[in-house]
Amino acid sequence: MTTESPSDYNDLETLPTAQLLAGMNQLDQTVPLAVQQALPQLEQLVEATVARLQAGGRLFYIGAGTSGRLGVVDASECPPTFGVPAGLVVGIIAGGDTAIRQAVEGAEDDAEQAWLDLQEHNISEKDVLVGIAASGRTPYVIGGLQAARAAGLATGCIVCNAGSAVAAAAEFPVEVVTGPEFVTGSTRLKAGTAQKLVLNMLTTATFVRLGRVKGNKMVDMQLSNEKLVARGERMLMDELGVSEAEAAALLRQHGSVRAALAARA
Template identity: 55%
Template sequence: MSFEKITEQPSLYDHLEERSVGELLADINREDKKVALAVEKVIPRIEKLVSQVIPRMQKGGRIFYLGAGTSGRLGVLDASEIPPTFGMPNTVVIGLIAGGETALRNPVENAEDDTTAGWNDLLAHQVNDKDTVIGIAASGTTPYVIGALREARKHGILTASICSNPNAPLSQEADIAIEMIVGPEFVTGSSRMKSGTGQKMILNMISTTTMIKLGRVKGNRMVNMQLSNAKLVDRGSRMVMEELGLGYEHAKRLLLFHGSVRKAVEAYRSGEPKGE
């Protein structure tokens, strides 16, 4: 199959510097509307991936996101939001970026071109066959990601890829390839735009659905969220209030004593109402 690099095709818009601010914003928004539709088309692929991730995680497996540049930053971002949102340890979903911590804020020259660095980064976390490695690269050609997926697959680790080009080299290295085709970027080649938006949506879908099926959500509530600020303590107190029919202050004391909505509700219902 031929490989068409849509991410490098010319923008559908030209003479951008001559357009008004309003025109630029409207045109960017017009392009952004295409992203959700592109993601919708790959839901069956995302479903296939999540359905295989869940049983692995139930046996102690982890998710690794692997990327360079914008793709790497988005993986790190999604991973970093799992502990506060779902109360999971930061060792369950791990984001790795070419060039390491420095690359989160500043470009690291040639980091993405090293075909062995990605696998070495995984080895540093003792990656094993219960884990899932998800490579993210808009172009589908990033050596750091391709090399890591190739080695992971050799070691019997479930691999998946997220890219924005059909039949990309990265897809050939993945057990489950997710090719989200959003078309040329508004600024030619700037995959931080539509491709990045689509990647963020897909990562949200993967992690949120997985956490729900692992029991980290009850009803539609984040009952395991970390109580890391006043807003979240207030939200949690109101959840306990509504679930148990208690007054706000009683609910808040109960919540703070047990540390999570789930634990507070379970303790109260078991006949051990602490935090009086």
């Protein structure tokens, strides 16, 4: 596994802060290029996800440690960003919600638990399951994908090593080969960054395709704080050519940017 290969940097403890930061930054610049190589694979996963969600399915993530946390983060950001129901994108981490803040030792080694965790959400063949595992060998993720695929779900994955067991278990694997880390084996670094980029692209492209963005604006975003209300007002001002006061009144009246735009169409 290249993610476990020795770092190209050594004697880190002897380096001044400026050199530590420069080295990490230099490596980080390779991540988008690695993601670029995987875009054809990601396109297939997006198309499969769009089709399942259009047919009434949901998107699930499973992962352990950093990978699991990234899935939970992406899932939690979809409702406020795109105005979708909270249960449409679901992130599940090995060890349960406790593992979001504190490592649950051994949770990732249970190949049977992911499918049990998914059953709590009444998962079905209409849904999509994406396994996230930098190493590509996490038993929790492999077992979950194998069971899901056997049950007829669309399955994808995001891994950072080539030719992994996780990729073999998924119908639509996305392999972003990020190489050795700055600190040997610390996949929360480059691999974690790559996974976050791919997750951003997966859900953003999916919900653009599903009509949750108009032009380049989040017209379905939840107006849950003053910043977002102000953003919504600016959208209406730009789109409709109205004053700030008129935009505020429209937003109060209709409750969302999309509804306000539709009312003035």
